[in-house]
Amino acid sequence: MPDLISQFIADYGPKIVLTAEQISNRASSFWDPRPICAKALVRPTSTQQCAEIIKRCHQVGQIIITHGGLTGCARAADTTPDHIILSTENMTAVEEFDEIGGTITVQAGAILENIQKLTADKGFYFPLDLGARGSCTIGGNAATNAGGINVIRYGMMRNHILGLEVVLADGTIISSMNKVIKNNAGYDLKQLFIGSEGTLGIITKVIIKLEDASNNCQTALVGLDSFSSVVRFLTHMKKSTGSRLTAFEVMWGNYYNAVTEEGGHNAPMDRDHPYYVITECSGTDPNSDAEIFINTLEKALDENIILDAILPKSESERSAVWTIREGFGPLLNNAPIFLYDVSLPIKNMETYIDEVQKNVLAAWPNSVCYAIGHIGDGNLHLFILPKEGDQSLHEKSDQIAYGPLKEIGGSVSAEHGIGLEKKAWLTHSRSDTEVALMKTLKQTMDPKGILNPGVIFDL
Numbered sequence: 001m002p003d004l005i006s007q008f009i010a011d012y013g014p015k016i017v018l019t020a021e022q023i024s025n026r027a028s029s030f031w032d033p034r035p036i037c038a039k040a041l042v043r044p045t046s047t048q049q050c051a052e053i054i055k056r057c058h059q060v061g062q063i064i065i066t067h068g069g070l071t072g073c074a075r076a077a078d079t080t081p082d083h084i085i086l087s088t089e090n091m092t093a094v095e096e097f098d099e100i101g102g103t104i105t106v107q108a109g110a111i112l113e114n115i116q117k118l119t120a121d122k123g124f125y126f127p128l129d130l131g132a133r134g135s136c137t138i139g140g141n142a143a144t145n146a147g148g149i150n151v152i153r154y155g156m157m158r159n160h161i162l163g164l165e166v167v168l169a170d171g172t173i174i175s176s177m178n179k180v181i182k183n184n185a186g187y188d189l190k191q192l193f194i195g196s197e198g199t200l201g202i203i204t205k206v207i208i209k210l211e212d213a214s215n216n217c218q219t220a221l222v223g224l225d226s227f228s229s230v231v232r233f234l235t236h237m238k239k240s241t242g243s244r245l246t247a248f249e250v251m252w253g254n255y256y257n258a259v260t261e262e263g264g265h266n267a268p269m270d271r272d273h274p275y276y277v278i279t280e281c282s283g284t285d286p287n288s289d290a291e292i293f294i295n296t297l298e299k300a301l302d303e304n305i306i307l308d309a310i311l312p313k314s315e316s317e318r319s320a321v322w323t324i325r326e327g328f329g330p331l332l333n334n335a336p337i338f339l340y341d342v343s344l345p346i347k348n349m350e351t352y353i354d355e356v357q358k359n360v361l362a363a364w365p366n367s368v369c370y371a372i373g374h375i376g377d378g379n380l381h382l383f384i385l386p387k388e389g390d391q392s393l394h395e396k397s398d399q400i401a402y403g404p405l406k407e408i409g410g411s412v413s414a415e416h417g418i419g420l421e422k423k424a425w426l427t428h429s430r431s432d433t434e435v436a437l438m439k440t441l442k443q444t445m446d447p448k449g450i451l452n453p454g455v456i457f458d459l
């Protein structure tokens with residue numbers, strides 16, 4: 001009897017099934033350049049084919065790890081040589097654009113940026129936006145409940161999804177392709193899969209609710225003297241611009257300096273401010289929206305809430321401003337580097353970061369801790385660079401970053417998920433009874449444990 005891979009190659013052909021050797025030149029992920037390892041990579045072209053492949057894997061207890069764009073930050077798609085990878089890269093089609101209902105139906109492998117562009121071309125707006133837009137997939141965005149820069153106004157991926165199609169561990173197709181906003185006919189099953197990191201089913205299609213396109217966007221980069229000014233500025237922006245506020249991203253001064261050092265990005269503003277904020281508003285009336293935005297910034301300057309502000313005059317200037325926030329590439333050359341995505345009440349943020357920075361320095365005298373974040377959503381990202389040692393420092397670094405969170409009602413994962421990386425810390429943010437229910441769901445829906453086993457928790 002030929003093994004499963006040989007059977008797959010015979011039945012689906014070499015375009016669908018790639019062998020271990022054929023994928024050895026692929027990188028493990030955006031974050032890990034080491035070659036990927038697995039028995040094989042299958043890339044079905046339809047839900048039906050995906051379901052058939054999963055069913056056959058289920059019959060023999062073969063583990064399957066789902067791959068989207070591999071930009072996830074929690075090592076939720078890591079593989080070992082005995083895994084089969086199911087990649088959605090051949091499922092990228094847009095199946096329907098409903099201009100009356102304002103929805104788009106896409107296959108899970110569609111790249112986020114392509115969907116953003118396509119919807120914009122049709123006069124709509126898909127607000128999910130993140131630095132990995134050019135590589136991450138809609139299926140991956142759903143599986144991780146991605147957040148990003150527009151959450152303050154539009155919410156996370158969960159808020160954009162009306163319907164889903166999923167293949168369960170035994171190959172059953174659940175078509176929950178709802179297109180209406182109101183549907184209380186029993187459990188809202190799609191919510192089970194959103195943010196489940198590929199552990200409960202493979203998402204094959206998504207129906208996304210679109211927003212009306214705004215025809216203008218105002219951006220400013222602002223310098224501030226203290227964290228309390230950052231908080232005052234956030235309140236001021238919210239009150240004065242109302243529902244126009246779409247982004248409010250803070251960068252601690254040391255982060256801004258590090259990414260604009262010689263050889264890094266151009267600094268659009270002086271490098272000596274303790275804090276920087278990128279803020280954006282959008283609306284439907286270019287004249288009054290721009291006026292409100294400028295008046296709000298002028299008032300903030302007059303009232304000494306902010307020290308300086310620059311307004312990009314073109315799309316390329318706007319993009320240069322966002323590059324500072326999103327282009328943290330220069331930092332990644334300092335191995336080991338530990339990245340964090342935490343959430344906590346805004347009122348605790350300054351003390352929390354001070355404590356982390358103090359403890360990092362106490363542990364490693366040459367170390368640095370950079371912080372940025374979507375603070376309107378209570379979400380901070382930290383980069384801890386010990387400037388010595390190796391990956392073995394990860395555990396100590398985790399203790400420093402996660403340790404204080406429980407007491408202040410924070411979470412060890414704001415938007416990246418738990419993956420393999422944070423599972424030791426899951427109970428820091430979820431109660432034992434919550435974790436027990438999660439495990440019951442997993443055992444019920446995937447009793448053989450073939451879908452991303454070990455991700456989020458061990459059974």
Ligand SMILES: Cc1cc2nc3c(=O)[nH]c(=O)nc-3n(C[C@H](O)[C@H](O)[C@H](O)COP(=O)(O)OP(=O)(O)OC[C@H]3O[C@@H](n4cnc5c(N)ncnc54)[C@H](O)[C@@H]3O)c2cc1C
Nearest residue numbers: 068069070071072076131137139140141143147148198203
């Ligand atoms: C530069 C950069 C910036 C980022 N910024 C943000 C940000 O602002 N906000 C944010 O939330 N994240 C951010 N991320 C993280 C990442 O982009 C998101 O988690 C994204 O949603 C992952 O999508 P993906 O297609 O790359 O998924 P992958 O990395 O391929 O997979 C992630 C998880 O989803 C599962 N999965 C993928 N596709 C499917 C599917 N079809 N069905 C079931 N499970 C599936 C995988 O098995 C894995 O568990 C950033 C990453 C980078 C590199």
